[in-house]
Amino acid sequence: MESRKDDTHRMVTVTINGEMRQGLAEPRKLLAYFIRETLGLTGTHVGCDTTSCGACTVLLDNEPVKSCTVLAVQADHHQIDTVEGLETDNVLHPLQQAFWDNHGLQCGFCTPGMLMTSVALLQKNPHPSESEIRHAISGNLCRCTGYVNIVKAITDASHKMQQEPAEV
């Protein structure tokens, strides 16, 4: 969306969902808006301005971060994963499938961030307990589901991923 090229802008190069992409960004531009507006990947959402809601969660070098609290220029030459990269060959990621199977979403606005946090959780801890899951997603607000089915979905995915280890 940046229409002007001047010395206030920097070229930012990222590997996002395995693909190298470039875009111009003002140094103050937040990574969330760089992903959404410059790179056109709108699955990453913005729900607050105080790093509270987690709707903007992406993986930055495999660590979950709130992309509204990272500057685009800080992500220069780093690796980013967003919800759009979860599916492989038209097959949903086990977490995406489990959210669907267990009614783990309603409006779906928190879902991409919730999924990315969950991906990171299961990478580190493949068999989380209910309490571990609840703590892991406590930076992701959901106003619709009451979390019960999200917890169920993550548990379900963790079981299925044990049975057939999937690529993330």
Add this chain to the structure above:
Amino acid sequence: MAMEATETRPLGKSIKRKEDPRLVRGQGRYLDDIMLPGMLYMALARSPYAHARIKGIRLDQAYQVLGVKAILTGADLEKMNLSWMPTLAGDRQMVLATGKVLFQYQEVAAVVAETRAAAEDAVQLIEVDYEPLTPVVDPFVALKAGAPLLREDRAQKDNHIFHWEVGDRKATDDALASSPVVVKEFIRMPRVHPAPVEPCGCIADYQKSTGKLTWYVTSQAPHAHRTVLALVSGLPEHMIHVISPDIGGGFGNKVPVYPGYVCSVVMSLQLGRPVKWVETRTENIATTNFARDYHMTAEIGATPDGVVMALKVATIADHGAFDAAADPSKFPAGLFSIVTGSYDFPVAFAEVDGVYTNKAPGGVAYRCSFRVTEASYLIERVINTLALRLNLDPAEIRRRNFIRPEQFPYQSPLGWTYDSGNYRATLNEALNLLDYEQMRKQQAERRAHGELVGIGLSTFTEIVGAGPSNTFDILGIKMFDSCEIRIHPTGKAIARLGTRHQGQGHETTFAQVIADELGLTTADVLIEEGDTDTAPYGLGTYASRSTPTAGGAAALAARRIRQKATQIAAHLLEVAPEDVEWNGEKFAAKGLQSRAVGMSEVALAAYTNLPEGMEPGLEATYYYDPPNLTFPNGAYVAMVSIDRGTGEVKVERFIAVDDCGTVINPMVVDGQVHGGLTEGFGIAFMQEIAYDEDGNNLAPNFMEYLVPTAVEAPHWETGRTVTPSPHHPIGAKGVGESPNVGSPAAFVNAVVDALSPYGVTNVEIPLFPWKVWNVLKEHGLTE
């Protein structure tokens, strides 16, 4: 286990949602995801004061910012006669302030620029010269003689907005005077905000060449918004196309029209380019409509054995700077008159006085059918006080007073006709699921060990599905809803409704209703909502009205299709139409079930092989004007323990047994209940929009306005009884709001129960640990 959308006879089955495959891929299309060529961004300058006179506004600095296209102030709007707009409550609200500001964060100017950042930069450089005035924050103070006058624009020179009353005051006073037992309680339901994760926003896209305005907006009521916009802007209504895309939660927040919407439309009309405005979280919480802020006093008169004789309620309703409630026109206090709840009061009287204060305007029905949460909370709390006074178990006091099954349809003393219910059965189901007696035993044992353990009940009755056209309208528009179904030649269908879901699952549940009526599968029926150029007129999704109204329309439109289809089937089966019978999946020749045709054969024939003289095609539209509202009910039980050291309340168990009539999709209903309970939990324990005495909003973001995370949210258990609505086409009542309406009282009653041995009968929400700790301290229960 959830089932696939290809199931036959889907009504009542847990069909997996059709909306999810796109949403889990991040392919939902929410408002802020829409980016149009040449789109500009708008940001708003807002008042730092709660009450101040505007002496001047300087824009020259702001105009210096590179990329700024235009700046709008109240003075500009005044010239267009647009500086005020009507609210849904029949009051008016400033679009951009002129003369003075009336609440902190009030809209003062709008900047449109090439980028979001430039618009925000310019907002910072707008200089407004304010002369601070005395703010009025407390609604009781606002009513006092000599209180500063807030709304100088009105003919009436005080801060009183309306007085509304219902019931028989004299008979109620007499009954109270002669009641052997009277309990009285002051109950405050504080100001809260629905705060969906997606904030509000819009894009106004006016094409000068065609004269058409396309307005993308986070709207729970797109048709109503089109009409309001036509009335406000003077644009012809057919030249306004409202598109409400995927919505990231609404809960009532996305029902009203907001000043930012009007400004973006004005800007697009002037500039001929698309103008996007998306509010920040702070703007969302601090300016778009709040809910509650009801200050209620209730008195119950009863016999010595706890049979209720009368209910009297007086309420002060704080509406903030403008009465921007989204209530039906004849109901300035919404459906608060459901306050007699599930109990057979012989007489009752309720009055509500609306008041202006220097706070953000409202209030909306936050996951609630117009003030029903306030009413339910009040009666469920005060009936608890009565049980305490009489030393009766809270289950027993309810049993003694429930409206009995044989009394339905039940005429309430405040004017409603309850459709159906079996309150005792619903309560028994909850008590059995929990083993209530065992729970009470455990409580006694733990108490003996010094633990603070409480059990709280709430057996509420809701009133939803507004509503019948003889009583319900918004700005004069009757509150029916609609559905249009088209069956394509290959037997697949598209249906469009006047409602707009925000996560409730309509794309699945309405498809189930229609598929079930037509012998199709959920997969065969595509549901579309939110586009006013294609969908039939309807009043939208809030107040749990979609299933009672549009759900009825969907079933009846499908039955209209079936009528014509019967004629075509007769032609195909070569029998007379009266010899065709619908067996639930197909049209069969009477007495000859083997000769049958399904909807796909009939659909093909509707376009290829019609009976002589019949009009081609197979489609129907139904505008459903419900004959009555629906009255879902529930029995909720909470068990809590209180930490003496910190005052923290732990919800150990919670069961919600709901009766929402016929269940379309049990999985979706449970999901709605989980979500509503979590919001009810937030309201009881965490959420409050408080103001300081200068009118500063103390919780304008998610750091201070606390909504439950997965860590605080309890684990929920659910159950169900089914008492269909006798007048609804499929017997459904609606459920989205019951858990939010019913649960706060259960939590609070549980906390009171834990503390009642020490003389506590009332505690004020939200029950922050520090507040509970203060109560413990006061009663010598903590160090």
